[in-house]
Amino acid sequence: MTLSANFYIEICYLIATALFVLSLMWLSAPTTARRGVLAGEIGMILAVGGTLLEKGIIDLHWVIVALVIGSLIGIPLGLVQMTAVPQRTAVSHAFGACCVTLVGTAEFFLRSPNVPKFTMSVLSLEVILGGLTFTGSLIAAAKLQELKFIPQRPVTYKGQNIVNLAILASTVIIAVILVLDSSHHILFLVMVAISLVVGVMLIIPIGGADMPTVISLLNSYAALSAAAMGFVLNSKLLIVAGALDGSSGFILSVIMCKAMNRSFTNVLFGAFGQVQTSGKAEKEERTVRSASPEEAAGILGAASSVVIVPGYGMAVAQAQHKVRELYDILSKKGVDVKFGIHPVAGRMPGHMNVLLAEADIPYERLVEMEDINSDIPQTDVALIIGANDVTNPAARTDTSSPIYGMPILDVDKARTVMVIKRSMNPGFAGIDNPLYYLDRTLMLFGDAKGFVNDIVRELSGNSAH
Numbered sequence: 294m295t296l297s298a299n300f301y302i303e304i305c306y307l308i309a310t311a312l313f314v315l316s317l318m319w320l321s322a323p324t325t326a327r328r329g330v331l332a333g334e335i336g337m338i339l340a341v342g343g344t345l346l347e348k349g350i351i352d353l354h355w356v357i358v359a360l361v362i363g364s365l366i367g368i369p370l371g372l373v374q375m376t377a378v379p380q381r382t383a384v385s386h387a388f389g390a391c392c393v394t395l396v397g398t399a400e401f402f403l404r405s406p407n408v409p410k411f412t413m414s415v416l417s418l419e420v421i422l423g424g425l426t427f428t429g430s431l432i433a434a435a436k437l438q439e440l441k442f443i444p445q446r447p448v449t450y451k452g453q454n455i456v457n458l459a460i461l462a463s464t465v466i467i468a469v470i471l472v473l474d475s476s477h478h479i480l481f482l483v484m485v486a487i488s489l490v491v492g493v494m495l496i497i498p499i500g501g502a503d504m505p506t507v508i509s510l511l512n513s514y515a516a517l518s519a520a521a522m523g524f525v526l527n528s529k530l531l532i533v534a535g536a537l538d539g540s541s542g543f544i545l546s547v548i549m550c551k552a553m554n555r556s557f558t559n560v561l562f563g564a565f566g567q568v569q570t571s572g573k574a575e576k577e578e579r580t581v582r583s584a585s586p587e588e589a590a591g592i593l594g595a596a597s598s599v600v601i602v603p604g605y606g607m608a609v610a611q612a613q614h615k616v617r618e619l620y621d622i623l624s625k626k627g628v629d630v631k632f633g634i635h636p637v638a639g640r641m642p643g644h645m646n647v648l649l650a651e652a653d654i655p656y657e658r659l660v661e662m663e664d665i666n667s668d669i670p671q672t673d674v675a676l677i678i679g680a681n682d683v684t685n686p687a688a689r690t691d692t693s694s695p696i697y698g699m700p701i702l703d704v705d706k707a708r709t710v711m712v713i714k715r716s717m718n719p720g721f722a723g724i725d726n727p728l729y730y731l732d733r734t735l736m737l738f739g740d741a742k743g744f745v746n747d748i749v750r751e752l753s754g755n756s757a758h
């Protein structure tokens with residue numbers, strides 16, 4: 294009887310592991326992403342189901358209570374607006390890391406004073422990473438949600454990195470002492486408490502707006518602590534799932550850093566984000582040319598090629614369905630419409646791909662930055678909808694700009710540039726955009742959804758004649 298239960302458990306875990314690998318593979322392309330989500334969900338159901346078959350579980354009542362409470366919290370968390378996904382993700386990491394830290398602490402007290410050296414090492418790694426990820430993720434979520442009690446600005450002081458590293462080093466020293474002698478209960482609790490403090494210290498120097506990159510890194514930490522827990526609990530599934538999640542989170546952080554021209558060590562050691570204020574002082578009183586929806590519709594209708602560049606403003610305005618209508622009507626008129634996708638447009642990687650896919654815009658019309666840039670000089674109109682930093686030519690030319698070196702969409706090279714945004718306010722990086730002052734740039738002031746709607750109305754009116 295027991296043998297067969299174990300057999301089924303192992304089968305569940307094996308299939309779950311394979312599904313997690315496939316899920317990550319499929320998630321990397323828009324055409325297979327839905328399949329990837331489904332594979333991940335089935336994998337997780339099998340992992341939980343297999344765990345519930347474990348004969349160590351003698352009473353399922355508490356498990357059911359936990360499942361109900363978890364679902365009650367999880368369902369509303371899953372229904373947040375797309376722009377709030379980074380902070381929602383941070384909250385999930387906090388839950389995961391809290392769980393890992395609690396399980397690690399329970400395991401220590403169950404096994405102490407006879408914890409084998411290897412187990413004590415991974416157990417320490419588990420609670421240190423888990424503890425700092427728990428508090429770090431909560432601070433990150435609070436900053437992104439712009440909660441009043443926490444300053445959005447980076448909180449910095451002299452010698453901050455040294456202080457942080459010294460505190461982190463103290464947890465490592467305690468871990469070494471515990472590996473040598475695992476009977477020190479108080480020392481273990483001190484190690485957990487310090488790691489909780491480290492999480493706060495590591496995240497406060499980072500500006501709220503720079504947090505998505507850090508969240509991706511915290512994802513990696515949470516997953517590595519789960520992998521360490523896999524060693525402690527002797528669970529191959531946890532080790533594999535943690536390693537997969539940890540490495541993919543790490544790779545994602547590196548990709549985001551590259552796309553924003555951030556140094557990775559800057560992220561690791563915090564204290565970035567101060568750059569957001571620089572560059573503003575040089576803002577000059579220059580004039581811009583603005584245009585009405587009728588004028589914009591006239592130019593778009595007469596163009597033979599248009600590149601639409603969506604950004605954070607399109608996401609906030611939820612304008613993707615209106616953009617789809619604009620795409621349809623222009624395509625019907627024979628205009629070649631493509632979408633220029635910057636890897637960090639919006640507030641999370643793939644943000645624009647997800648929104649445009651939601652509006653059923655054909656995938657083949659979404660062109661990555663490196664590929665579309667060579668087409669832009671031959672393009673009649675670049676229509677920027679709620680994007681700012683990802684189109685800022687200062688990134689190419691102004692060495693003093695905080696975003697200097699960040700790869701951008703070269704929209705300034707199009708024959709005509711049209712920018713839909715509500716005001717002259719800066720974007721995420723907090724800096725002025727010289728694109729707006731070019732002779733061939735027309736500013737279309739208004740909410741992205743409303744303005745695109747007006748253009749569509751004009752174009753439909755025109756086509757009716």
Ligand code: NAP
Nearest residue numbers: 604605606637639641642680681682683715716720721741
């Ligand atoms: P952005 O530079 O933040 O600019 C967005 C623009 O949208 C703003 O200038 C704003 O101007 C406009 N806007 C806001 N609400 C609007 C509305 N309802 N209707 C029309 N316009 C609206 O956005 P981005 O060009 O997409 O660049 C993304 C930035 O986020 C980059 O700096 C990137 O480094 C950063 N970032 C991205 C990620 C990621 O993973 N994607 C992660 C971390 C950081 P008005 O206020 O004048 O309307």
